[in-house]
Amino acid sequence: MVEYTQAVDAQISRLLSLKGRVTPDMIAGFDPADAAGLLQRYVEVHAHEVALVIDDGTLTWASIESVQSPTPNTYGQVQVAPTLSPVDQVVGMERGASLLDTKPAGGKVSGWLWLLPLSFGVIGGVIAWAIAKGTNRQVALALMWAGVAVTIVSGVAFVGMGRAISPQLSAQMGAPAAGVTWPASETGKPVFYYFGTST
Amino acid sequence: MKPVVDGLETQYGDRIEFKVYAEADKDAAASEFAEDKDVRYVPTMMLVSPEGREMNRWVGEQAEPSLSAAFDAALQQ
Numbered sequence: 001m002v003e004y005t006q007a008v009d010a011q012i013s014r015l016l017s018l019k020g021r022v023t024p025d026m027i028a029g030f031d032p033a034d035a036a037g038l039l040q041r042y043v044e045v046h047a048h049e050v051a052l053v054i055d056d057g058t059l060t061w062a063s064i065e066s067v068q069s070p071t072p073n074t075y076g077q078v079q080v081a082p083t084l085s086p087v088d089q090v091v092g093m094e095r096g097a098s099l100l101d102t103k104p105a106g107g108k109v110s111g112w113l114w115l116l117p118l119s120f121g122v123i124g125g126v127i128a129w130a131i132a133k134g135t136n137r138q139v140a141l142a143l144m145w146a147g148v149a150v151t152i153v154s155g156v157a158f159v160g161m162g163r164a165i166s167p168q169l170s171a172q173m174g175a176p177a178a179g180v181t182w183p184a185s186e187t188g189k190p191v192f193y194y195f196g197t198s199t
Numbered sequence: 200m201k202p203v204v205d206g207l208e209t210q211y212g213d214r215i216e217f218k219v220y221a222e223a224d225k226d227a228a229a230s231e232f233a234e235d236k237d238v239r240y241v242p243t244m245m246l247v248s249p250e251g252r253e254m255n256r257w258v259g260e261q262a263e264p265s266l267s268a269a270f271d272a273a274l275q276q
Contacts, residue, residue: 174269176245176253180237185249190273191216194204195233196242198221 002034004041012042012059021060107135109143117147121154200242203263211270215246246273 008027015022024035039059043052051062109132116124125147132140185191201221208217220229223241236245239258246255246269255269 174255182247182251184251189216191247193245194219195223195238
């Protein structure tokens with residue numbers, strides 16, 4: 001029986017963090033049979049810190065399914081789930097194909113609903129939100145914010161166009177036209193010309 | 200617009216010469232003259248100084264006060 005030392009523990013921890021798994025032959029300085037016993041001892045020592053299993057002689061992280069649901073112990077207290085490895089934390093995260101694809105977090109919302117905020121701005125966004133909130137709250141909020149964004153963008157564009165046109169309008173509201181010549185008045189008075197209809 | 204122009208002519212006719220083309224779109228001569236003066240829409244109105252300098256041009260319906268204000272300004276020059 002070999003002695004389980006701090007150096008052995010550190011070596012196994014380092015191998016586990018680097019490789020994600022440790023086989024007996026990876027532990028330097030020990031026969032594979034002894035190393036297997038050390039791996040077993042490592043699991044016992046760290047049972048309350050991390051979820052580990054020995055599968056076919058290989059020490060590795062426990063799968064996420066085996067640690068997701070804490071179970072009551074015999075004293076009626078809930079055991080704390082062992083810490084997941086960083087890899088399992090990422091694997092276990094809910095995710096979709098994109099930020100807007102939140103299928104794992106809720107039901108599927110029809111893509112046609114996006115036409116509402118895109119066509120009617122805030123009003124369409126609120127309607128789409130009301131329709132979608134029961135199915136997928138995250139997508140419902142995205143629909144509403146899309147409506148707000150469409151309203152802001154179209155409002156800015158409208159004001160910009162108005163400012164671009166207003167100089168022309170003001171020129172038509174009293175400013176003289178350039179390059180137009182008029183005959184001098186025969187009466188010596190200013191002349192008012194009216195081109196229009198009789199009504 | 201024509202009634203407004205008529206009212207202005209009554210008010211300013213002794214100090215400002217009024218040339219009214221009320222059928223500018225039907226009268227060929229008036230139409231040609233309007234085209235020469237870059238008139239694209241009716242009604243269009245201009246106030247021209249005695250020397251032949253265009254002082255104001257209005258396109259579209261105008262309120263009587265805006266026209267009379269321009270008349271008063273032109274008469275004070």
